[in-house]
Amino acid sequence: MGFFDRISEGLARSRDKFKEQMNVLLDRGPDLDDEFWDGLEETLILSDVGAPAASSIVENLRDQATRKALPDAYAVLDMLNEQIASTFTEGGEGVFGGDPALVLFVGINGTGKTTTVGKLAKEASDAGRNVILGSADTFRAAAIEQLEVWARRADVEVVERERGSDPASVCYATIERAEETGADLVLIDTAGRLHTSADLMRELEKVVNVVRKRSQLPVYTVLVIDATTGQNGLQQAREFNNALSLDGIVVTKLDGTAKGGIALAVSHELELPVLKIGVGEGMDDLKDFDAHDFARALIGDFDERGA
Numbered sequence: 001m002g003f004f005d006r007i008s009e010g011l012a013r014s015r016d017k018f019k020e021q022m023n024v025l026l027d028r029g030p031d032l033d034d035e036f037w038d039g040l041e042e043t044l045i046l047s048d049v050g051a052p053a054a055s056s057i058v059e060n061l062r063d064q065a066t067r068k069a070l071p072d073a074y075a076v077l078d079m080l081n082e083q084i085a086s087t088f089t090e091g092g093e094g095v096f097g098g099d100p101a102l103v104l105f106v107g108i109n110g111t112g113k114t115t116t117v118g119k120l121a122k123e124a125s126d127a128g129r130n131v132i133l134g135s136a137d138t139f140r141a142a143a144i145e146q147l148e149v150w151a152r153r154a155d156v157e158v159v160e161r162e163r164g165s166d167p168a169s170v171c172y173a174t175i176e177r178a179e180e181t182g183a184d185l186v187l188i189d190t191a192g193r194l195h196t197s198a199d200l201m202r203e204l205e206k207v208v209n210v211v212r213k214r215s216q217l218p219v220y221t222v223l224v225i226d227a228t229t230g231q232n233g234l235q236q237a238r239e240f241n242n243a244l245s246l247d248g249i250v251v252t253k254l255d256g257t258a259k260g261g262i263a264l265a266v267s268h269e270l271e272l273p274v275l276k277i278g279v280g281e282g283m284d285d286l287k288d289f290d291a292h293d294f295a296r297a298l299i300g301d302f303d304e305r306g307a
């Protein structure tokens with residue numbers, strides 16, 4: 001199944017929610033009056049894209065409707081996909097684009113950090129890159145074992161220490177080992193932590209600072225967000241970004257959620273690119289992000305019979 005089909009299948013619930021709201025709005029007729037524009041903004045907000053993104057999308061579409069003298073709501077909806085796509089923050093090519101990099105994965109518990117590291121390791125190793133993994137999640141014993149399983153599947157080395165070790169020292173050891181082996185992609189899994197826990201966030205800041213100082217490879221910090229948590233994901237992203245100056249996000253569990261719009265809320269509000277998306281638990285379920293395909297999958301197409 002191609003990228004669009006996978007993401008389209010995954011976002012079916014998000015799309016249904018959007019369409020249901022839109023159809024109620026269109027039932028009153030296709031006039032481009034204030035009620036339509038307010039209703040469109042509200043529908044976007046209910047789709048979890050966040051108020052700032054929703055208002056920017058509606059403002060731009062309103063401008064275009066005036067400039068191009070668009071006849072009705074259907075003409076506006078034809079431009080909605082494009083407008084949503086361009087509201088995502090672009091960039092981040094350096095992180096997984098094939099250049100040498102050290103990437104630290106952070107996020108709250110259970111968002112899919114270890115799984116994402118594993119999937120990426122497999123993809124990069126299959127593409128012929130020299131990959132090494134670091135298990136700085138020294139908090140949860142199962143996380144170390146889980147990463148070992150992925151490392152075996154990907155046929156890459158993983159640097160680890162016993163449970164309870166200092167995560168910064170695991171990072172240090174991983175960087176040393178990467179230098180010895182000439183690895184050009186270093187992926188470090190960190191322990192899940194609540195963004196509201198000041199101590200754990202300080203510990204993570206320390207880990208990131210150690211890595212930034214010590215690594216000769218460019219260092220990127222990537223937040224892994226679980227799409228099913230909706231608006232809470234935005235709050236997590238704000239806190240992690242404040243503490244760590246993130247370089248991008250990976251949005252997981254986009255298979256089967258009605259809250260897929262959260263990817264846009266975070267990308268737009270925090271000016272962070274979406275680097276990858278997770279659409280399942282399997283090895284091949286981590287995909288490159290394409291804003292146009294994502295927008296199409298999120299809201300679908302509209303025609304005059306209703307969508």
Ligand SMILES: Nc1nc2c(ncn2[C@@H]2O[C@H](COP(=O)(O)OP(=O)(O)OP(=O)(O)O)[C@@H](O)[C@H]2O)c(=O)[nH]1
Binds near residue numbers: 116252
């Ligand atoms: N459906 C679905 N499940 C996913 C996806 N990504 C990860 N998971 C599942 O989410 C669960 C948690 O994933 P982990 O990778 O262990 O999460 P983590 O962030 O490393 O967890 P902690 O180490 O506890 O913070 C696992 O059961 C994964 O298989 C995804 O894209 N879709």
